[in-house]
Amino acid sequence: MSAAIRRDEPLVLGIETSCDETGIGIVRGRTLLSNTIASSMAEHARYGGVVPEVAARAHLEALQPAIEAAVAEAGVSLNDLDAVAVTSGPGLAGALMVGVGAAKSLAVALDKPLYAVNHLVGHIAADILTGDDVEYPTVALLVSGGHTSLLLVRDLVSDVEMLGETMDDAAGEAFDKIARILGLPYPGGPEIDRAAATGDPNAIRFPRGMSRASDMAAHRYDFSFSGLKTAVARWIEQREAAGEPVPVADVAASFREAVVDVLVTKALDACAQHGVPRLLLGGGVVANRRLREVALERAAAAGVAVRIPPLSLCTDNGAMIAALAAELIAGGAAPSTLAFGADSTLPVTEIQVRR
């Protein structure tokens, strides 16, 4: 492998293929040079959710054009890179493997060090590309079609703790499923948002998962959305059975309120319990307007500062992977060996996979 890597302002290319976005990012230290994303979302629309084999095939086809586009946009050459970074997990195994295979080979071909990093911690790292001063500790709420996680970040490159996560569906999946029940297209998030615009969020009181007193001992920061999904489906069936019209706007607004309420309540509870006056939001569901509104409103009341990076950095992307690697390099972390694999259940404590 190459000689000592430059630690200040390293030029890093990041490869992200954990779900349905092929993300190639290029950063110089904390400066974003390219955030190139090719999404296979449209190919999944007819199935109502991400199909792993369809996603993996799309990654293979999208990788090279995305790398070429990113390099062109950044105005650099692959030979200029100081390091290559890749998502090792968590995510869809077959999808991750495409990125891992490409990243290892690219690093060997260029004779550059390789950093295998954690996707969830990547979401947190995205925040440092906003150019603002980021302070730790912070609580981070990551919500997407693939994950719903509440994290305590004491230090980005050395100390991230999983406080809780979903026990069943991810919040984004719940949006997709309810959209389908309501006859709305995929992806469900924006559709529910649109339908909810004219609805009353308090029209129907849907259950808040994992929020009973009995849940709080073992699952204080965990989430569950399958009961909510069943409750919505049952409510609609009863309406239909009674021959009454389904008030789509009210159902959408009330469902969304139930999801948002439980997300924000648990996130702010984590801030209070850990004495952390900062909350970072990440993941594609951040696009949900109501989530942002409620989070900002209630956080302000609780004296918690909320950070929401631009949406292009919140959805899955390669820039966050490159940014995390650049921080690891700045902190003196040694490269990963070439022996790591794709780890679909990589724990968040493993910020960099070294072996």
Added chain:
Amino acid sequence: MILGIDTSIGTAVAIVDPDGAVRAEAESADSRGHAEVIGELIVRALSAAGVRGSDITAVAAGMGPGPFTGLRVGIAAARAFALGRGIPLVPVASHDAAALARMRPGSGFAAPLEGEPIAIVTDARRRELAVSVYRVEGGLPVRIIDPHLVARASTEVVPLFGAPAAELDETTRISAVALARVAASRLRAGDPGDAAVEPLYLRAPDVTLPAGPKKVGS
């Protein structure tokens, strides 16, 4: 020098000279774990050949058929290497490599005779086989039937071989040396092929279309 990478069965990496002479070979027979071993095998092949990445002039990618998840790892790696070095990528059907390997003494298979057909048969899982047929012309295999899937019980190739595909010798290893040699001859002929061609999946993605909303009852 040509770097050959195939992950259609195990993980096979080789480096050959433009005239086909072997410089190095590194492989793992494991039918899983392609993503784990691919980087180290490329490094091992480079160092055994005593060359650097910058000495490689073209990359041969084994395009399958083979189990998709593993197959993609090698293709992704081959494309990334070629991209990183700015050199041509030559996609090669993995069965073409297997057929060429048959022509060498010591291949473990009966030496094919001029004008005779050769079947390359690989496991396609789900009680199916991937089959291609070649005929030996001028001492080289020429593909006459493209890779396709047949049921294990199929009698399709009986007229050609007097036996069903399931009873013919199954190929359980793809030689990256042979793969790189196929690429070398294509490059010499000035016909590297379309670098962006899709893998030989031979099967549509496995998807279960969601049924309409399920009744949950009350």
